[in-house]
Amino acid sequence: MSQTNDTLPPPPFKIKMVEPIQLTTLAERKEYLKAAGYNIFNIPAxxxxxDLLTDSGTSAMSDNQWSGLMLGDESYAQCKNFYNLRSVVKEITGFEFIIPTHQGRSAENLVFYALNLDKTKIAVSNQFFDTTRANIESMGAKAHDLVIPEAYNTSIYHDFKGNMDINALENFLNQNSNVGVIILTVTNNTGGGQPVSLRNIEDVSKLAKKHNLPLFLDAARFAENAYFIKLREKEYSEFTPKQIAQKMFSYTDGCMMSAKKDGLVNIGGFIALNNKDTYNRIKERMVITEGFPTYGGLAGRDLEAIARGLTEVLSEDYLRYRYQQLQYLGNNLVKANIPVLLPVGGHSVNLDALRFLPHIPQSQFPGWALTIALYEKYGIRSVELGSVVFAHQKEDQTWVYPDLELVRLAIPRRVYSREHLDYVCQSIIDLYKSKEEIKGLKMTYDPGLLRHFNALFEPISS
Ligand SMILES: Cc1ncc(COP(=O)(O)O)c(C=O)c1O
Known part of the structure; x- marks a missing residue:
């Protein structure tokens, strides 16, 4: 079991620059919501x-990273910051070829293109993130999740709820000869930031090798995953986070990384891999969409910030504090009997909207309704990972709703203090007391793919 400490030691950094924030009035927020079509993505920041909408691109950079920006070499090709980034990524991942991209989803797009994912193919993962799934489906291929069943039960504890179901994977690979790639998302964002064990990565790797399939990590939160391994997988408790990360990558053929998470930057990503043919296909393709392969849609200074962020993120002091901050919020909510996905994840605390609002059916979007209520009453922005994001229609037009209806409180890295988290915690506790007053919503505009970004809603009045 992990610690259940509900105190929070001081952070391993101090504040050098501040950004003012302001609490608007309830009446103002009601107006903003109406104008936003009850879509939290449309609310001006x-x-x-x-703002707990996402931990992606919202990190506070360090003085070391900011000073690195001044060392940006803005040469079109082969800028020196590319070499700095390449050397850091190579050191952590062990991969030969490194390709910067402007963010994670462009890395996904390029990798899936290079692996020839088309309508004859299936991609398998513990659980795909929404953009990853969308990239696969937009190429005509199928995306299939095989996370362990425990991942779908919010109230049971499991050290590694992000693990791939090994038996299910073995059966699936035996029955389907058209799998094109296996992807492990570390940590599993869709399932609440839950980690994958090294043992599981090794087991998946064995199956991938047996079936001659490439195994990639979706490595957006690789450092948080490594810290969970250190805490929960006994044989690695004496390893440094970097050594664990190196081991994680060593079982795989490559990775796609959104550096906006564990790169501790506001924009950027990369692909790293060993296969030269795949590398060449990516290089040829990316000049059309991303730019020359040594800058990948980024400025030289961005590459420098990523290189420095990737080094900082593996600091044990940093990872310990990050873990404790999440535990602090999660455990205080649990203590107040708020239905929270257990155990607390690496970057987010997730409310279980089905248990929080049992009076709202999934057809009326209880998770979404909870995000609206949290903003309306307290000015807190969260995100639904439930029926708006994941429900889909079968051929007979009936809707299939997801097993999990989560509201994710994603904690930006190095941004909020304990006082901010206390405000969030108390707000949720207060909201829970009057939860029956929260009403469901009707979707008035459904844009289809990745619909949460652009959908519009109206509250249901009775
Ligand atoms: C696990 C995972 N993969 C991929 C992505 C996509 O990355 P980006 O937003 O940089 O395109 C995200 C973004 O949140 C993510 O959480």
């Missing part, structure tokens, strides 16, 4: 008090 200035009108949000505590």
């Amino acid at each position: 200035e009108k949000v008090y505590i």
